[in-house]
Amino acid sequence: MNTNSAVPFEILLAERAAEIEFLLERLLDGRARAGEIMRPARLMQAIRHGALDGGKRLRPFLVMESAALFSAAGEAALRVGAALECIHCYSLIHDDLPAMDDDELRRGRPTVHKAFDEATAILAGDSLLTEAFGIIADAETELPPERKVQLISALSAAAGPGGMAGGQALDLEAEHRAPDEEGVVTLQAMKTGALIRFAAESGAIIASASDADRERLASFGSAIGLAFQLADDLLDLTADAETMGKATGKDAAHGKATLASLHGIEWTRMQLAGLVEQANELLEPYGEAADTLRAAARFVVERRS
Ligand code: GRG
Numbered sequence: 001m002n003t004n005s006a007v008p009f010e011i012l013l014a015e016r017a018a019e020i021e022f023l024l025e026r027l028l029d030g031r032a033r034a035g036e037i038m039r040p041a042r043l044m045q046a047i048r049h050g051a052l053d054g055g056k057r058l059r060p061f062l063v064m065e066s067a068a069l070f071s072a073a074g075e076a077a078l079r080v081g082a083a084l085e086c087i088h089c090y091s092l093i094h095d096d097l098p099a100m101d102d103d104e105l106r107r108g109r110p111t112v113h114k115a116f117d118e119a120t121a122i123l124a125g126d127s128l129l130t131e132a133f134g135i136i137a138d139a140e141t142e143l144p145p146e147r148k149v150q151l152i153s154a155l156s157a158a159a160g161p162g163g164m165a166g167g168q169a170l171d172l173e174a175e176h177r178a179p180d181e182e183g184v185v186t187l188q189a190m191k192t193g194a195l196i197r198f199a200a201e202s203g204a205i206i207a208s209a210s211d212a213d214r215e216r217l218a219s220f221g222s223a224i225g226l227a228f229q230l231a232d233d234l235l236d237l238t239a240d241a242e243t244m245g246k247a248t249g250k251d252a253a254h255g256k257a258t259l260a261s262l263h264g265i266e267w268t269r270m271q272l273a274g275l276v277e278q279a280n281e282l283l284e285p286y287g288e289a290a291d292t293l294r295a296a297a298r299f300v301v302e303r304r305s
Helices: 009-027 041-051 058-069 075-095 118-137 145-159 164-174 181-206 211-238 259-263 265-302
Strands: none
Touching: 009 058, 009 075, 009 265, 041 075, 041 118, 058 075, 058 181, 058 211, 058 265, 075 118, 075 145, 075 164, 075 181, 118 145, 145 164, 145 181, 164 181, 181 211, 181 259, 211 259, 211 265, 259 265
């Protein structure tokens, strides 16, 4: 039984985001941890600027809700969600750098390299990436060691050269040599989809669910990951910068073809509906217990920022 079915999705998301904010605030304070020498104040300020007080916290939400599906909600899922959010925030900080997307605005605030400087922004991203694995490995993440190793391994695959970082490399190449449609799908599955896939899959790992459940949740994550990117492309075509808290129309300005710009708004909306259907089919075996994940799939395609 899903006890949350009466609560509107946006409220649930905001509640989880507040839990994540509270934990990140503690994890990213300036205190040196065991084995460390000290944490430089300016670097910590830049890290906190890039990671705190902003964002929908959708990826940690998916970690927590996929764990809850197998009755494993709790502190460990929250900490894995915080670790994943650190990686997401690092990717945004680095993506905004002049060498990449060169953005001045993120989450309605100056990007980290604008508020600080480029070198500090690079180091803030590096720190968040490294910290993520430390958070999972830490004794406070109360999971059996083999589960932690599985999480670290899956997160590394999702974030590294065969996942998000590789997808970003393909994206940079695409500015010089336009990929075909299959190439665009692969690029997006890596750049944006891999972390969302991990978010959904990780709940099954945390809960020691069966391999079949893990695969099913990972496929659900892939479907909504692709939907997330398609919705983002649609917003890039249609939304204004004030609503988004970041620049829009950038893909077109860079001459970058997206599936939405190639096929048009109507086609994209149909694809989004198909992906929600696919996500729902994957959740079929879990009945009402998966209602919050179903609502998450709808939110991903209907979001306005
Ligand atoms: C620099 C290694 C490296 C990777 C960058 C994430 C990424 C890869 C690039 C970001 C470019 C971008 C805007 C992609 C569209 C999808 C996306 C990740 C949007 C931002 O995620 P949200 O909407 O952001 O979840 P909030 O602010 O809510 O956390």
